[in-house]
Amino acid sequence: MIFLDERINMGVEWMLNSGIQNTSGEHIGGFNGWHDLDKKTYPFVYSEITGYGMNTLLFFNSLAHTPAFVHRAELAAKWIIDSAMHNCGGVRTRAYNTDPDNLYSFENNTLYIFDNGMVLSGLVNLYMVTKKEAYLKAAIDIGNFLLLMQKNDGFFYAAYDANNAIRIDNQDKWSSQSGSYHTKLAIGLVDLYNATKDEAFLNSALRICNVSLKLQEKNGRFITQQNEISTHMHPHCYSAEGLIYAGSVLGENKLIQSAANAIKWALENQLPDGGVPCKFIDGKFITHERSDTLAQVLRLSLYLRSIGLIEEDTKIENLKNRLIQFQKTEGDQSGGFFYGTELDGTRRNHINSWCSMFAIQSLAMYNHFKKRSRIGLNLFI
Numbered sequence: 055m056i057f058l059d060e061r062i063n064m065g066v067e068w069m070l071n072s073g074i075q076n077t078s079g080e081h082i083g084g085f086n087g088w089h090d091l092d093k094k095t096y097p098f099v100y101s102e103i104t105g106y107g108m109n110t111l112l113f114f115n116s117l118a119h120t121p122a123f124v125h126r127a128e129l130a131a132k133w134i135i136d137s138a139m140h141n142c143g144g145v146r147t148r149a150y151n152t153d154p155d156n157l158y159s160f161e162n163n164t165l166y167i168f169d170n171g172m173v174l175s176g177l178v179n180l181y182m183v184t185k186k187e188a189y190l191k192a193a194i195d196i197g198n199f200l201l202l203m204q205k206n207d208g209f210f211y212a213a214y215d216a217n218n219a220i221r222i223d224n225q226d227k228w229s230s231q232s233g234s235y236h237t238k239l240a241i242g243l244v245d246l247y248n249a250t251k252d253e254a255f256l257n258s259a260l261r262i263c264n265v266s267l268k269l270q271e272k273n274g275r276f277i278t279q280q281n282e283i284s285t286h287m288h289p290h291c292y293s294a295e296g297l298i299y300a301g302s303v304l305g306e307n308k309l310i311q312s313a314a315n316a317i318k319w320a321l322e323n324q325l326p327d328g329g330v331p332c333k334f335i336d337g338k339f340i341t342h343e344r345s346d347t348l349a350q351v352l353r354l355s356l357y358l359r360s361i362g363l364i365e366e367d368t369k370i371e372n373l374k375n376r377l378i379q380f381q382k383t384e385g386d387q388s389g390g391f392f393y394g395t396e397l398d399g400t401r402r403n404h405i406n407s408w409c410s411m412f413a414i415q416s417l418a419m420y421n422h423f424k425k426r427s428r429i430g431l432n433l434f435i
Contacts (some may be wrong), residue, residue, distance in 0.1 A: 059421055061381060065414035066114055068389030072255040074407050075107060075126060076133075081149055083126075088404040089387050098148040098158075101138045102169035103407045106132045106435050108176030111184060112267050113433040117418065127180050134173055135192050140165060140216050143199035145173045163216040167203050168229065171239035178245040179433060190249060197246045197255050202237060204258055208265030210236045223427075225281040228289050233275045233290035234266035237296030241434060244303050256304075263300050263309050266293060270312060274319030275334065282334035290316060291350035297355060299431050314363040321369050328372030333393075343395035345380040349412035352377060354435075355420045360429040364421045374420050377413055407419030411435050 061314050068074065075085050076099065085107040086096035107326060108127045115123035136158075138145045144165040147158040156163060173194045181189040203211045203221065209232040213222040216266045226228050240259035247256040270293075278289040294313040301309030320330050330351050331339035352373045359366045380392045382405060390405035390414045415435050 056277050056295070059417065062414060062417050063380060064381070064383065064422070065391075065410060066389075066391030066419070068387065068405075068410065068416070069107075069110065070122070070126065071406075072387050072390060074390065074405075074410075077129075079239060081137065083129035083131070084137070084149065085130065085407055087148070087408075088393065089390070091403045091405065096151065098150045098153075098156075099133075100148050100407070101134060101145045102147070102166070102172045103366075103411075104134055104138070104409050105169070105173035105176040107435050108180055108376060109435045110415065112176075113415055113418070113435065114127060115183070116198075116433055123181075123182060126355070128184070130178050130239065131177060131189055132193070134177070135188065138173075141191065141407065142214070142216050143195040144203075144214060145170050145196060150219040163258045164222070165199075165214045165216055166229070166261055167200065167210045167214070168239070170200060171236070171242050174200070174239075174242035175245060178242055178249055179326070181187065181249060182245075185378075193242075194250065197243065197252075199241070199260055201254060204230065206220070207231070208261035210262065219324055225298070228279040228286050231280060233278055233280070233289065234269045234293035237263050237266045237293040238298070240296040244300055248303075259300055260306075262425060263297055263306070266297070266314055267308075269293075270316065274317075276313035277318060282335055284333060286333050287320060287330055287347045288332075288344060288350070290320070291347060291354065292353055295350065295434065298357065299434055302431055304404065310361075310363070313354065314358050314379045317351060317358055319353065320351045321364070321366050321373075324373065326371055328369075328374075328376035331371070340397070342395045342397050342399065343376075344409070345377060346393075346406070346409040346412050348373060348377040348380070349391075349409065349416040350416065353419055354415040356416070356423045357431060358430050359433060360423065370420075370423075374417070380409070381413065 082101035085104045089102040108130045111123040115215040118235045146160045177189045177193040211221040211223045243255045243259035257281045276290045276293045278286045294316040297309040298313035329343040331341045333340040387405040391410040393406040
């Protein structure tokens with residue numbers, strides 16, 4: 055047992071020993087997207103989540119100073135550098151076990167810009183811990199790739215077709231279009247600036263943060279799918295995450311206040327069970343829940359409470375209590391978190407990697423909050 059909190063310990067055990075990170079075989083080091091409990095399979099290895107995985111392991115290490123965490127993070131980085139990177143400087147999306155023709159597959163060579171930002175963050179943080187130049191070099195390659203994917207107005211293209219050298223931005227869904235969720239790229243870009251002092255990365259981060267404010271309504275809601283004028287709570291939180299990180303590190307109060315307004319809107323619409331709805335469209339909420347979103351709102355609420363921008367202790371407590379209901383506490387994959395519920399209220403029967411990582415970090419932040427300890431944004435997943 056490393057941590058005093060049993061649920062956090064279960065989560066750490068799951069991260070290290072469940073198989074969510076490959077420890078042998080072709081994709082050693084890479085993190086799988088999820089484990090399907092019915093089929094007993096991991097459908098694909100996921101670059102974005104491997105970026106999150108690096109930061110999660112380093113976050114654990116910052117609390118417990120255990121060499122195994124850094125070793126696992128280095129395994130993850132090796133997989134990214136050896137297997138996932140494309141010669142254009144960016145990172146490919148998913149290595150599928152069964153479906154190589156999938157739109158997101160390595161073979162398709164469509165590189166998603168958001169994924170690259172999450173890998174960038176993990177690599178920069180790993181460099182800061184180890185000082186190994188290979189990680190910084192890979193991070194700079196990704197950072198330069200991102201600069202090429204930023205539009206003149208400050209937004210980013212959603213993806214890049216490396217086979218045909220085409221930048222992609224369409225209205226199919228929130229993740230295939232430019233949007234405020236790309237402010238989360240600012241986390242890695244700001245950290246890369248701090249590591250290199252190259253102002254191009256800083257300027258890129260500030261441009262995406264500032265232009266994204268145009269997509270925020272007066273009530274705090276970010277429009278995350280522009281063709282529907284709708285808001286998915288998951289990328290709404292991504293928007294707030296990038297803004298609060300960049301704002302806090304750079305002393306940009308308007309960015310912090312924008313993030314605070316976004317989270318106030320989420321808390322104002324908290325569900326009776328303590329959770330938050332999944333989506334807002336056509337003037338109403340779709341109320342099924344996702345554990346990643348619950349954890350995202352909890353993390354940001356805790357930080358905002360710690361700096362005095364919200365006073366919602368009861369709502370925070372109810373949100374935490376709802377989140378832990380999604381943790382699997384016994385049997386196969388215990389310690390991980392279920393993804394969430396479907397529209398009909400039934401639970402999707404898979405243990406999700408990024409949901410679990412967000413949730414474990416939020417529980418650690420909650421423990422700091424209860425102890426009145428300082429809550430920071432270092433190694434934000």
